[in-house]
Amino acid sequence: AVELMPIHEFDELENPRFNPLTGERLVNYWGYGTVGFFAPKAGYAASGVYGMQVDEFKALVKEFHRHGIEVFLDVVFNHTAEGNAKGPTYSFRGIDNKTYYMLKPDGSYYNFSGTGNTMNCNNPVVRGLVLEALRYWAAEYHIDGFRFDLASILGRDTTGKPLANPPLLEAMAYDPVLGKTKLIAEAWDAGGLYQVGTFPNYGRWSEWNGKYRDALRRFLKGDTGLTWEMAQRIQGSPDLYAERSPTASINFVTAHDGFTLADLFAYSNKHNTANGENNRDGANDNYS
Template sequence: MKGAALGLEIHARGTRFRVHSPDAEQLWLCLFDGDGRETRLPMARDGEGVWSIDAPGVGQGAHYGFRADGPFDPGAGLWFDPDKLLLDPYATEIDRAFGYDSALAARRGQGGDTGPLTPKGVVRASLPPVSAAPPLFRPGGLIYEVQVRGFTMLHPDIPEAQRGTIAALGHPAVIDHLRRLHVSAVELMPVNAWIDERHLAPLGLRNAWGYNPVSYFALDPRLAPGGMAELRGAVQALHEAGIGVILDMVYNHDGESDVLGPTLSLRGLDARSYFRHESDGRLINDTGTGNSIDCNHPVGRRLILDSLCHFVSEAGVDGFRFDLAPALGRLPMGFDPQAPLLEAMRADPLLADRILIAEPWDIGPGGYRLGEFGAGWLEWNDRYRDDMRRFWRRDRGVIGALATRLAGSSDIFGHAPATRTVNFLAAHDGFTLADLTAYAHKHNEANGEQNRDGHGENFSWNNGVEGPADDPAVNDARRRDIKALLGTLFCSRGTIMLTAGDEFGRSQRGNNNAYAQDNVIGWIDWAVRDREIEAYAFALASLRASQPDLNDTGWLSQEDVEWLDERGHPLTVAQWEEADRRCLAMRFRQSGLTIYINGDDHPRTFGAVTVPARTVLPIPAE
């Protein structure tokens, strides 16, 4: 798709608005005054299906939306309904957060005017572009995954008015904590405007994570009441501390859901272009959310590229993590790492040097694509997560997998010149690190779905008691296991990721899918953090930062490291095949740094070094 930029352009006489809707028969720009009164102005269509209008006297701060009329035939991908006020897909600010109401999903002629229910776009001039600079983050560092609201809601040092917002990330107390962890970049879970799933309100719940976007440009006002300037200020504060910022972006679907979902923006303007459909007109659902964005249709591709460039230019972010990333490369014949969108991202001058991280799976056909995103990409490595959990859970026959993951997962990424792995043990969508050692089974009852939601196989364990324990010995065992897990993570080759709060033992009460827990279950309680675990994490972070062997991404081969048994001898083939082997040492040949790993339930001696039970002990050479 070619032509002038979509969205709005402020000029000396007013504002020009442009929106893509090739199948509409009429579009209106809807302007709202301070009392909510609406004025509708008919728009004109060009030959490419773009509607536009020049609105004299309309400037900064004006509130607006669109209405579209045309055929209403959902089975054919046509959802035109002038009763539905539609958010401009290119709106960079909205006047309030989205809230679900059944009228938003009513069929044409049945629900009435949604103008009072739908947030309005706000006319806002772009900020001056951020000066171009290479990303601060480099592969091999530590990514710190943050859900902004839950991270700061209970932080005692942050002013109450700032808690739960992006601005809080620039607070000195937050930056000091990140520095002590040697965080290379924070990865912010979605900050774009989102809407709750329709089943949550009757349960008294609301979406806490934001993986149900309505806008790909506008920030959610609950997280950024100061708009783009607030994000820009937080990025600047973090950059001044040497910390990069990565945004988690959700381009695989939008919050309009399935055929029973609300009409808010893309659906009401151009569902045929923006969404993938079966040959019979049904929505494709490769995301589990009801719809799938057609990321490689020219209009969808343009929307995504424009929004990515928007956040680089206006906020100076260092990169992006992509939720269900195979959606970005889905073509009619399946996933292609050379799909037009992926190629365009590599070629764009604003995006070419940005950090790109794939969650390399979705639920569509052939959706598991770990190791296939190619040059320039980092990838979440769930094989690392599962193999490390299995080792510390005492599963048999996993010593070889442990070594492979420590060394960078060459079995997955070995075709590349360096490992592209993002090693992680826990993420937002699963157990916290502490709950991994305290719950053998998920406990998602608070989500109102009879514990049916969330992953069933977590490779977790409970040290003899499910959930909170009064026995000091059980709690000591759990603390030891958390420290062992952290030890393997910080001593692994390649980029590592830690979810906020896991460095001091936060719990979600066994909930491994806390997306709807915008409450004390999902919020980090800084007052009860485990100071012993936290101190251990800080020490590991300092060690990793001081040892080039640990924060490099080059492959570890037999020329780089040797794998030793308790006598200090290289492990034999027979020893690698021992199903019950739970001990080894990894010694870097050049530096002499040695990582001792004892997964047994009793101390083991490696030459002159005694390693306590279930412990990772890194010892630099003297």
């Protein structure tokens, strides 16, 4: 299978900063600030002809399938590109701010995403939007699965409290259109909620296993006292998923967040100084 980073329409020029070394305008290539949940990124179309991104992406998925390769999408429903109160208004803020976003009693935004706003995912209207978007990608593009960025937000109520049975997660698990798709959770968020091993799964959800990542990195760099934990991790983490399917744990060493695999073993400390973020992006616990 191949998992694509976000391909929903996004604004690559949303970052107002400049490279402190070259003075060049910084461009957002990642796509985690969604503008349109139903639109493939127009700038990714090879032809450059308006509207061809739909046909081209369908052709891409079909070609992957012809070679026996499933296609997963990294999707971002925990926040949008509208940012905090000082951010741009593209859609939801102007349509119905208090419905689409989690708001504090004073009207400011809850920021469990770390980006300035948090989608009000378990509001019935927002829940319907998310489900319709997922059905669209599954039915129209034949997407095989979805990886949900900061998925723990999808289990919070309108005030940010974690729900035991989040309506959105339950609806996804039992939705007939999504029945054959694979659902993968990044089982934490920027608000401190960490649910690796405890994410509401309904027998359907798999999880990025952050504990596998950390244990393996520490083991490879020579940390001691990891015998029991490494035994758990290479067995599929039975301490976390004993009552669940072997596919519950998605094991990984590194991903788009933080160091690449090569840099992970080349550097002891991060030094991301060229993007104007003052080296705050990426994990501080490199275990490298």
